[in-house]
Amino acid sequence: MKIPFLGDRSKKPGFPDAEGIAELLAECELLRSQASEEGVQLDDSAASLEELDQLVPRWRDDEEILPWLGNDAGLYLGTVIVRTVPGAAWEIWPNGQPVIRLASGREFDVVASGQEWASSGVPELSQLYAEVAEA
Structure with a gap:
């Protein structure tokens, strides 16, 4: 998922700070709606990631929803x-792609992982979380 309006933040007066960006990225309306219905x-x-992993993936039959749900999952x-x-934070690449930067400096493309999860269920979100949390 690329977020073009996040582009070069230094040129945008009044651009939201890191907390504002985190709140924006946390909305995930489609995923929250689908999960709530279940x-x-x-x-x-x-723990909520484990619950998502247990959902019946009805969205895989809807090619229109699938990419959006994958973005939200990521x-x-x-x-x-x-x-x-601790130490994990959102980082926005110059192309607008949001990624997670760990305290170690390692970057993790969560949107790509969410897309894989939405389309195939593998790897599970809880498994990805465990790998990142241990790093």
Whole structure:
């Protein structure tokens, strides 16, 4: 997912700070709606990732929703990481792609991971979280 309006932040007066960007990326409206319909409350915890992994993937039959849900899944994974893994933060690449930067400096493309999860279920979001949290 590329977010073009995030481009070169230094040229945008009044551009949101890191906390504002994190809040924007945490919205994940489609994923939250789909999860809610299935009785899953997304509370930005690692446990909620496990619950998402258990959902029946009805969205895979809808080619229109699939890419959007994949983006949301990646952004939600990133939100959980940022809120629970010390030193993790959102980083926006120059092309507008949001990624997670860990305290070690390693970057993690959560949107690509969310797309893979939405289309195939593998790797599971909770497994990805565990790998990142251990790093």
